[in-house]
Amino acid sequence: MPHLEVRDVVKRYGTLTVLSGVSFAAEKGEFVVMVGPSGCGKSTLLRSIAGLEEISSGSVSIAGHDITAAEPSDRGVAMVFQNYALYPHMTVAQNMGFALKVARRPKAEIEAAVTRAAEILRITDHLGKYPKALSGGQKQRVAIGRAITRAPEVFLFDEPLSNLDAALRSQMRIELSRLHRELGATMLYVTHDQTEAMTMADRIIVMNGGNIEQIGSPLDLYNKPATRFVAGFIGSPRMNFIASRVMRLSGRSVGFSLGEGRPPLDLEFAPGETLPILGDAVTLGIRPEALGDDGEVHIADAEVTVVEALGRETLVYSDARTLRTTDSESLDGYFAQLVPSQSDKRLGQQIELKANRSAFVVFAADGATLHDASPIHHK
């Protein structure tokens, strides 16, 4: 039986539907990360599970109990807020022990729980301080400590790292993963940052506009995105999207247009994959690391417009005027290319964009994936 189960949850504010029938389940001890763009309903879903919002329909159960109508404190959840939400008039120790104090637990038990949580989070030295004397990272630790002392069935995190600077964020990512292993607790973690999702999750739930787009392990989502939205959201830099059309069909071989004057791109569809119809508008997707100077397919000629040398790798952006994109977040003809080394490409240089046939993904006009790419393995 799943430890946390969300079934057909609908949430409406007046006429605005924020969650339109969301269902998923998490096993005991699983670290589930929910990602999606701002405003897609992640916080609303988390707050509905916590009992801070009343859902319009659907149900939530934890550890086998239906808690859809239970009080927030009776649900066995603890929540860590983005803005920490520490009580400013209480010390760190009082903040962490507050839930137990409200529950009238004996002093010794409260103290033991607080001490243990403080040790796990390495904030023992700060127990007597007030929140305003702490740095952002320390406040976030206290907020997590407050959740730990309650020993909840499920931890809920709402973008807990988004107020921290980049260096601290990557450190806290590692610590949260460690914490998850140590506590063996079920965690549901919300973020709009795909890097956090990829690095921490056992399983990722991708949300978009109040719906779940796909659920899967990080690499599943990366290698076999179910929709164009997931393909664009997971992975940085973004996948390149090329507007194309089905030019010919013979058996399971499909030819896609690659702009005027260029031969069509022929892809072999696997037996389970849905074939498009001749003339269909489709989108071809290709990951930045799959683009290079050599490959079976010559996609386009392009001019280098931006070179970002990151040391270990280089990001080359180029402009291929013959191609259009179907991605509202990038400009027509602009391609991102990730070179896994330092590169001598210069601004203004004319290059050929090439890739192997197996690197292309095909999406239908409605966004559903028709054809998957094969992952790239470096030896």
Place this chain on the structure above:
Amino acid sequence: MTLRSRTVAIGLHAVVSLWTLFVLLPVFVMVISAFKSQAELFTRPLALPKQFSFAAFERAWGIGISGFLVNSILVTALSVFIIIFASSLAAYILARSERPVMRWVYVAIVAGFAVPLQSVMVPLYQLVSGAGLLNSRLAIALPYAAYGIPFTTMLFYTFFLEFPRELEEAARLDGCGRLEVFFRIVLPLSGPAIASGAIFQAVFNWNEFILALLMLTKSDVRTLPVGIYGLTGQYSADWPALMAGLAIATLPLIVIFLLAQRHFVRSLAGLGK
């Protein structure tokens, strides 16, 4: 700063300085008069006293100021306590409720602010009289409280609208019921609103005269303003003692006000949202 804005600034400062003098001069005269002898008070009214004598303060204390002071403190403390308690709770519920009817309740409470005291004085007297409260401290403490609640509710309401919701949500997850959230989290963090509400109402109730005159006819229950007024006829020969009594009545508030003016100004600046 441009020449124009500097001219405006100088002009504003001049107006405010004049106004301050206008307000403070009577207070100043009252205080120095309290230290003078009767003769000196009339011959050199605006000069500093030749020697500072506390004789007038002793005489004032002797003719009953101490009793009035106790009454004033009790009435003010009780009314301010009721006002803060009732207004903060009411404002919290009004600020957090999503029921449309609550907006109307809020409007009704705020409308109470606009009822002039004079227009309800007679029915109020009958009410207090009917309740058998005439000549008791409650006779004015309760009406004072009623009069202070609308304004103070507005004050708390604007404060609570800005209060961070996550703190309340965290407390609910930590097991607090609605009332516990209010008393353990919200109220302890409402210091600025409590301070300014309390000071504002304390000043008003400490100085209130008309109601106190109407409801308190016996000398032993009178508050300072009416008590001292009652002495004017009887002790018209002793102006220094009256001035000393008035000084005793005025100074506590000025001191409190000076200590807490920061809170006071800050929370009034947030009103009107």
